[in-house]
Amino acid sequence: DAGVTQSPTHLIKTRGQQVTLRCSPKSGHDTVSWYQQALGQGPQFIFQYYEEEERQRGNFPDRFSGHQFPNYSSELNVNALLLGDSALYLCASSSSLRSYEQYFGPGTRLTVT
Amino acid sequence: KQEVTQIPAALSVPEGENLVLNCSFTDSAIYNLQWFRQDPGKGLTSLLLIQSSQREQTSGRLNASLDKSSGRSTLYIAASQPGDSATYLCAGPDTGFQKLVFGTGTRLLVSP
Numbered sequence: 305d306a307g308v309t310q311s312p313t314h315l316i317k318t319r320g321q322q323v324t325l326r327c328s329p330k331s332g333h334d335t336v337s338w339y340q341q342a343l344g345q346g347p348q349f350i351f352q353y354y355e356e357e358e359r360q361r362g363n364f365p366d367r368f369s370g371h372q373f374p375n376y377s378s379e380l381n382v383n384a385l386l387l388g389d390s391a392l393y394l395c396a397s398s399s400s401l402r403s404y405e406q407y408f409g410p411g412t413r414l415t416v417t
Numbered sequence: 418k419q420e421v422t423q424i425p426a427a428l429s430v431p432e433g434e435n436l437v438l439n440c441s442f443t444d445s446a447i448y449n450l451q452w453f454r455q456d457p458g459k460g461l462t463s464l465l466l467i468q469s470s471q472r473e474q475t476s477g478r479l480n481a482s483l484d485k486s487s488g489r490s491t492l493y494i495a496a497s498q499p500g501d502s503a504t505y506l507c508a509g510p511d512t513g514f515q516k517l518v519f520g521t522g523t524r525l526l527v528s529p
Contacts, residue, residue: 310460337516346421346506346519347461360516394460396517403515404449408461 306331308397308409316415317385325380325412329397335359336378337406338370339394347394353378354400382414390416419444419511423520430497431528438492438523440507450490452481453506455522461506465492497527 309328317323329336335354339347349362353372372378376397382389392413396406420443430436442450448469453461465474465481467490473482480493490507504524508517 308460339517344521346508346521347517349511349516349518352516362516392458396461404510404517405451405463405466406517407463408453410460411458413458 308395308407310393310395310409310412312412313410314413314415316417318417319385319387321385322381322383323385323414325382325393325395325414326377327380327395327397327409328377329395330407333397333399333407334376335398335400335403336372336376337396337398338378338380339396340364341392341394341411343391350380352403354403385416387416390414419447419509419518421507421509421518421520423505423507423523425523426521427524427526429526429528432497432499434497434527435493435495436497436525438494438505438507438525440490440492440520442488442490442509442518444509444512445485445488446512447485447509450481450483450507450509451517452479452490452492453508455504455506457504464505494525497525499527499529501525502527 337352338350341347351361392411395409398406422441452464467483478495504522506522508519
C-alpha cells in the first residue's frame with residue numbers, strides 16, 4: 305500500500321515565477337491538507353481539500369491556491385514567488401471520517417532565488 | 418485558537434538514557450494529540466496518536482501521555498539509541514477546525 309507521495313522532491317525557482325506541487329494521497333483517503341515548513345519551524349497549515357473544494361484555509365495570501373481532482377490527488381500552486389516562500393511543503397492525507405489522523409508525504413523542498 | 422509549545426528546543430544525551438520530551442497546548446478541549454518524528458529534510462512520520470479518552474499510548478520504546486487538565490503531553494523514550502536522533506514534533510487539532518497546529522519541535526541527538 306503506497307503512502308502519501310509528492311512530486312517533485314526538490315525545486316528551484318526564481319522570484320516572480322509560478323510553481324505547482326503535486327500530491328497523491330494514501331489509498332482510501334479522500335482529504336488532502338497542505339502545510340508549509342520553514343527551516344527550524346513547525347509546519348504551518350495552508351489549506352485543506354475535500355470533495356474537490358477548499359474546506360479550510362490558513363493565514364496564507366491568495367498567491368497560494370490549490371486544486372483537488374476526482375481521484376483525490378491534489379496540487380498546490382504558488383504565484384509570484386517570493387524569497388520567503390522557500391520552505392519544505394508537506395502534503396498530508398486523511399479520511400474524512402478521521403480527518404485529524406493525518407499521514408504525511410516526504411515533502412517538496414522549494415528554493416526561491 | 419490552539420497554540421502548541423515544545424520544550425526543550427534541543428536535547429543531547431548519551432546512548433542508553435531514558436528521556437522525556439514535553440509538549441504544552443492552550444486549548445484543554447483538545448480531543449487528540451499526535452507525536453511525529455522528522456529526519457533532516459524529510460517528511461513527518463507519525464509515532465503515536467492519543468485520543469482524549471486515553472491517558473497513554475505505547476509503541477515499543479515510546480510512551481506518550483496526555484493530560485488535558487494541565488495542557489501537557491509528554492513523549493518518553495526508553496533506552497535511547499543513536500537511530501532515535503531526529504526532530505520530534507507534537508501537534509493537536511485547532512479549536513473547531515480539522516487542521517493540525519504544530520509545536521516547533523525538539524531536536525534530539527543521541528550519541529554512541
